[in-house]
Amino acid sequence: MGFYVVQFLTGLAGAASLFLVACGLSLVFGVTRVVNFAHGSFYMLGAFVAYSLTKWWGAGLGFWAALVASSVIVGALGAAIEVLLLRRLYRSPELYQLVATFGVLLVVQDAALALWGPDNLLGPRAPGLSGSVALFGQRVPQYDLFLIVLGPTVLLLLTLLLTRTRWGRLVRAATEDRDMAAALGVNQRHLFTGVFFLGSLLAALGGALQLPRAPATLFMDLNIIAEAFVVVVVGGMGSIFGAFLAAVLIAELHAFGILIFPQVTIVLVFVVMAVVLVVRPWGLLGRPEDARHRTPTEIATPLGVPRCLVVIGLIAVAAVLMAWPAMAGDYGLKLATEVLVFALFAASLNFILGVGGMISFGHAAYLGLGAYGAALLVSRLGWPMEAGLVVAPLAAGFGALLFGWFCVRLSGVYLAMLSLAFAQIAWSVAFQWYDVTGGDNGIQGVWPSAWATSPLVYYYLALAVVAAALFGLHRVASSPFGYALRAARDSSLLSEAIGIDVKQVRWFGFALAGAAAGMAGGLYAFLKGNVSPTVMAIPVSIDGLVMVLLGGVQTVVGPLLGAATLVGLKTEIASATNVWRGVLGALIIGLALLFPRGIVGHLGRWHRGGRP
Amino acid sequence: MLKLTGVDTFYGRAQALFGARLDVRRGEVVALLGRNGAGKSTLLKSIMGLVPASAGTIVFEDRELRGMETHRIARFGIGYVPEERRIFTDLSVAENLEVGRAPSRPDAPEWTVERVIELFPNLAPLMQRSGGHLSGGEQQMLAVARSLMGNPKMILLDEPSEGLAPRVVEAMGAMIVRLKSEGLTAILAEQSLRLAGLVADRAYVMESGTVVWDGTGRDFLADHEAQKRYLMA
Numbered sequence: 001m002g003f004y005v006v007q008f009l010t011g012l013a014g015a016a017s018l019f020l021v022a023c024g025l026s027l028v029f030g031v032t033r034v035v036n037f038a039h040g041s042f043y044m045l046g047a048f049v050a051y052s053l054t055k056w057w058g059a060g061l062g063f064w065a066a067l068v069a070s071s072v073i074v075g076a077l078g079a080a081i082e083v084l085l086l087r088r089l090y091r092s093p094e095l096y097q098l099v100a101t102f103g104v105l106l107v108v109q110d111a112a113l114a115l116w117g118p119d120n121l122l123g124p125r126a127p128g129l130s131g132s133v134a135l136f137g138q139r140v141p142q143y144d145l146f147l148i149v150l151g152p153t154v155l156l157l158l159t160l161l162l163t164r165t166r167w168g169r170l171v172r173a174a175t176e177d178r179d180m181a182a183a184l185g186v187n188q189r190h191l192f193t194g195v196f197f198l199g200s201l202l203a204a205l206g207g208a209l210q211l212p213r214a215p216a217t218l219f220m221d222l223n224i225i226a227e228a229f230v231v232v233v234v235g236g237m238g239s240i241f242g243a244f245l246a247a248v249l250i251a252e253l254h255a256f257g258i259l260i261f262p263q264v265t266i267v268l269v270f271v272v273m274a275v276v277l278v279v280r281p282w283g284l285l286g287r288p289e290d291a292r293h294r295t296p297t298e299i300a301t302p303l304g305v306p307r308c309l310v311v312i313g314l315i316a317v318a319a320v321l322m323a324w325p326a327m328a329g330d331y332g333l334k335l336a337t338e339v340l341v342f343a344l345f346a347a348s349l350n351f352i353l354g355v356g357g358m359i360s361f362g363h364a365a366y367l368g369l370g371a372y373g374a375a376l377l378v379s380r381l382g383w384p385m386e387a388g389l390v391v392a393p394l395a396a397g398f399g400a401l402l403f404g405w406f407c408v409r410l411s412g413v414y415l416a417m418l419s420l421a422f423a424q425i426a427w428s429v430a431f432q433w434y435d436v437t438g439g440d441n442g443i444q445g446v447w448p449s450a451w452a453t454s455p456l457v458y459y460y461l462a463l464a465v466v467a468a469a470l471f472g473l474h475r476v477a478s479s480p481f482g483y484a485l486r487a488a489r490d491s492s493l494l495s496e497a498i499g500i501d502v503k504q505v506r507w508f509g510f511a512l513a514g515a516a517a518g519m520a521g522g523l524y525a526f527l528k529g530n531v532s533p534t535v536m537a538i539p540v541s542i543d544g545l546v547m548v549l550l551g552g553v554q555t556v557v558g559p560l561l562g563a564a565t566l567v568g569l570k571t572e573i574a575s576a577t578n579v580w581r582g583v584l585g586a587l588i589i590g591l592a593l594l595f596p597r598g599i600v601g602h603l604g605r606w607h608r609g610g611r612p
Numbered sequence: 613m614l615k616l617t618g619v620d621t622f623y624g625r626a627q628a629l630f631g632a633r634l635d636v637r638r639g640e641v642v643a644l645l646g647r648n649g650a651g652k653s654t655l656l657k658s659i660m661g662l663v664p665a666s667a668g669t670i671v672f673e674d675r676e677l678r679g680m681e682t683h684r685i686a687r688f689g690i691g692y693v694p695e696e697r698r699i700f701t702d703l704s705v706a707e708n709l710e711v712g713r714a715p716s717r718p719d720a721p722e723w724t725v726e727r728v729i730e731l732f733p734n735l736a737p738l739m740q741r742s743g744g745h746l747s748g749g750e751q752q753m754l755a756v757a758r759s760l761m762g763n764p765k766m767i768l769l770d771e772p773s774e775g776l777a778p779r780v781v782e783a784m785g786a787m788i789v790r791l792k793s794e795g796l797t798a799i800l801a802e803q804s805l806r807l808a809g810l811v812a813d814r815a816y817v818m819e820s821g822t823v824v825w826d827g828t829g830r831d832f833l834a835d836h837e838a839q840k841r842y843l844m845a
Contacts, residue, residue: 166710173700173711180698183660184712185686185762 002136009135011255012248013144013213016151017043019247020206021224022231023158023240024199030175030238031195034086034097035413037542038078038104039203040225045074046204047216048112051121054211059124063212071205078200079193086196087189088593094413095359099549100592102542105221106585113218114579123211143212150209154202155244162240171195175238222538226424229417230269234276236286237414245284266428273421274406281409317557321463325456333455334527335571339564340459340466341524346547346559347470348516353548355477356509357489358407359416362423363544365403366514368536370396370521372430372437375446375531385449389465389522396518397511399426404510408503411492423541430533442532446525462523469519470559476512485509546588613638613797614659614766619668619678621658628654630821631668636766636799641792643812643829644801645843651821652801653695656768660692661685672766689720691759695770695801697751699758701744705735708743708754712761720765721794728757731787749780756787766797773807785810804843809833817842 025039053066081104089097129142162168174181174191182188207220227250235246253272257265282288324336349363373395374388403422407415430437437443452458476482487495488502495502525531534540543566551562569587573580614636621629629651636642644652657663659670661682670677677685686692700708709725716722729736732753738746746754752772759767769788773781788798788811802808808815812829817838825838832838 169703169707169710172702172707176700176702177698179662179682180694180700181711182682183662183686183692183694184758185683185714186711187683 002138005136006138006140007255007259008252009140009144009148011252012151013141013147013251014254015244015247015251016147016154017206017210018224018227018231018251019151019244020154020202020209022228022235022247023155023243024202024206025225025228026232026235026238026240026243027171027195027202028199029232029413031171031178032082032086032090032192033094034090034101035094035416036086036199037098037101037225038081038108039101039199039228040221040223041105041108042074042078042200042203043207043224044112044216044218044220045077045108046070046207047123047211047220048116048121048207049073049204050208050211051123051216052116054124060127063124063127067205067208070208071201074204075197075201078203079197082193082196085589085593087192090192092592095353095545095549096592096595098359098361098416099542099546100589103585103588103592106581106588109218109221110579110582110585118218120215120217122215126212147209151244151247155240158240167191167194226421226538229424230273230421232283233410233414233417233421234273234283236280236283238287239283239285242283242285266425266432270422270425277406277409277418282414313557317560318467325459330455333459335567337455337459337462337527338524339560339567340462341520341527342543342547342563342567343560344466344469344520344523345517346544346551346563347473348513348520349544350548350551350559351473351477351516352510352513355482355489356485356506356513358506358510359412359419360407360513360541361416361420361538361545362426362541363419363513363517364536364538364540365419365423365426366396366400366517367521367524367540367544368426368430368531368533369399369514370518371525371531371535372443372521373518374522375443375525376436378446379443385447385452385526388446388526389519392522392525393515393519396521397515399518400511400514401507404507404514408506408510420538420541423536424538427533427536427538430536437533440533442530444530446531447529448526452526458527462527465519465523469516473512473516481505481508550591613673614799615669615671616655616659617669619655619658619665619670621654621663621665623654623663628663628821629658629665632658632818632821633823634799634816636797638797639792639795640813641788641798641800641811643808643815643832644799644818645805645808645815645832646803646818647843648803650818652818653770654821655818656692656770656799656801659685659768660690686762687714689717689763689765691762691764691767693752693755693759693767693769693772695774697755699743699746699751699754701742703743704740705743705746705754706739708758709761712758714762716763717765720763721791721796723760723763725761728760731760731790732757748775749777752776752780752784760791764796766799767791768799768801770801771803772800773802773804778806781807782810805833805839 021039021043025036028034028036028039050066050070053069054063057065085100085104086097089100126143126146129146132139132141133145162172170181170186170191174186174188178188207216231243231246231250234249235242235244249272250269253268254265257268261268276284325333328336345363345367349360352358352360370392374392377383377391378385378388403419407418407422410418431439433439447453448458452461484495484500484505487500488505492502521535524535547559547562547566549562550565551558551560570580570584573583577583614634616632616634619629619632620627632651632655634644634655644655646652654663658665659677661677661680665678668678672688672690675688700711703711706725709728734750735753735757738750743751743754756769756772772784776784785807788800791798792811800808800812809829815827815829815832816823817825817832819842825832825842
């Protein structure tokens with residue numbers, strides 16, 4: 001009995017940080033409608049800055065001072081990023097904002113690596129609270145009790161701030177309808193900067209508070225952001241109390257999951273999240289997303305390119321692809337094959353994004369499922385490559401059917417966050433289920449069949465498969481099913497009214513895109529000869545989005561261009577510098593700033609002679 | 613006081629206003645009439661900067677408003693009551709009024725919570741109720757009250773009589789006359805004459821995104837031909 005109580009208390013203590021991060025994310029999103037990936041970076045920086053300040057000021061009262069100072073410093077940094085970067089992007093398509101904040105995350109990662117080094121940083125014990133208290137014959141750390149009290153205290157303070165101050169009322173008004181608030185004379189700019197400061201401060205405080213419990217690492221940012229997404233989706237977007245409930249729920253699942261399922265506690269989180277979303281699609285305390293707020297993704301901007309030009313372009317691209325081997329060596333061929341693989345990946349993402357109107361933050365899950373499906377079949381069961389390539393899209397398609405069933409019930413950012421959460425779950429399973437997936441080491445020795453081992457043959461094989469898959473996706477997009485999907489994208493209510501089963505159409509669209517990504521994953525596995533969890537990590541999902549943006553939504557050769565650009569850039573930068581993440585992040589940010597309406601939007605604007 | 617010339621406005625690539633014009637003098641109630649889709653709402657939104665006009669001039673008291681941010685336009689003393697009312701449903705009635713509050717200005721009537729409650733006594737018992745739990749008429753009153761809290765010099769009312777019972781429309785008319793007597797200028801966008809006919813000094817009639825008739829309210833009431841051509845379905 002006592003043991004369970006103590007375990008419960010541990011869970012409550014763990015909920016504190018999670019709650020701080022998630023409610024900051026939720027507040028920022030509520031007002032600015034920006035899903036801020038860099039929010040996890042603020043959490044990480046909060047821990048790192050507090051660590052350094054504690055070193056500097058001494059471990060006594062210095063720790064508490066460092067906690068406060070670090071939160072304020074990182075809060076100010078968040079406000080600065082809002083002023084310098086995000087302010088310019090509020091009118092951009094939401095995908096651009098997301099990718100830009102991911103650029104910030106990359107830059108912060110490399111900056112943190114440069115400043116603090118690659119090692120995990122062990123924080124000090126909290127001075128004054130380093131002992132423990134006896135409860136039911138068990139020892140409970142005093143610091144845990146402090147965290148247990150802190151969570152509800154912050155909840156109370158935030159609630160008072162939002163309901164009892166003029167600033168808080170303006171924030172709530174702007175969260176509901178920011179145009180109307182502006183029409184009443186409310187200056188959004190100050191409000192946005194203020195909310196960003198508060199949100200970043202909360203994230204940093206969450207990170208700093210973790211120091212005495214766990215070391216600060218360079219992976220904290222992505223780990224926490226995925227968990228925070230889960231909390232926000234489960235708790236309900238925009239509800240602070242919902243975020244608190246969900247944080248407690250998730251943290252308790254971790255605390256007790258360790259006892260039942262030590263290997264894959266994440267599966268429990270998945271089950272609970274699924275149950276909550278089936279019963280309450282908008283989260284425990286959330287409300288349906290107001291269609292008024294939804295900024296549709298840049299919708300089909302047909303560039304008006306004459307059909308003959310499209311055909312000529314396609315022929316030119318095909319000619320280059322066919323002739324490439326004559327110009328390139330083995331290395332060039334492998335690189336080109338990788339471009340092809342990612343072109344298919346990007347095209348499949350483009351399919352659900354452009355045609356289906358569903359933003360997926362976790363599309364790498366299906367690339368990974370395909371790769372793991374093929375690799376497991378070949379390495380564990382000894383089947384040949386051909387079977388692996390058949391199973392890859394099936395495995396991914398099946399996974400997309402499972403995850404998609406939940407995703408298509410939501411829309412907009414809820415869907416995006418949920419897709420990321422699912423991807424992170426898939427990643428965790430691959431990472432933790434050592435006996436089957438080989439954990440961090442992955443699966444080695446995934447080689448093509450004898451006839452396809454030469455880079456040249458494999459290149460042509462990939463070219464044939466990718467070309468067929470792209471053609472297939474293109475045909476589906478312009479089939480009656482594709483039109484139903486577009487109709488559901490543009491107005492789900494009208495589509496329902498004319499008899500389209502919106503959920504089912506979107507579900508199948510999601511699964512089809514998943515299967516296509518899985519096909520790419522299968523090709524990728526045999527190209528690399530091994531598979532590791534990185535293939536379905538968050539950065540790969542974002543890479544896909546960057547490729548789609550680079551190439552332009554709704555174009556046939558777009559994904560190919562996007563993939564070629566990004567794979568090429570990454571290779572170039574990685575060979576030139578070891579801070580490639582930072583350089584890439586800066587490039588992404590620059591791109592977002594130069595083309596705040598998206599490249600496609602700009603081309604469209606020029607085409608229309610400068611009219612908006 | 614407010615003068616629009618040659619205003620073009622687009623929604624994406626669709627043009628909604630074609631060289632629209634308007635001239636409102638201080639202290640007037642001007643009716644903006646026209647059928648559904650004629651461009652009345654778009655004209656008001658263009659004034660507020662909610663849908664930016666891409667050509668023309670919108671001059672309010674010697675200041676060019678076109679291209680300015682919405683909150684600044686509001687701060688110059690223009691109150692806006694949208695067609696859908698857009699009450700903050702998460703906030704209580706009192707909080708909705710609070711959001712609208714702005715410092716007083718010398719050349720406009722000053723409003724306090726007490727004074728708007730006196731103007732709309734029906735709101736008094738509802739102060740703590742959430743904005744989402746109001747009837748249509750109550751929402752309309754709150755929307756007007758909320759914009760008055762900003763102490764505007766001019767108020768833009770977008771179809772305030774829509775969906776209201778005849779008795780409430782009459783009360784609305786009395787309210788507009790009262791505001792006018794306090795020195796407030798108003799633009800009243802309406803599809804019919806049931807409210808505008810009671811209170812308008814002058815009228816502009818819109819069709820297909822442009823102004824096709826203008827004159828005094830009395831002339832328009834007398835001109836059955838024009839009424840038939842521009843307002844009846």
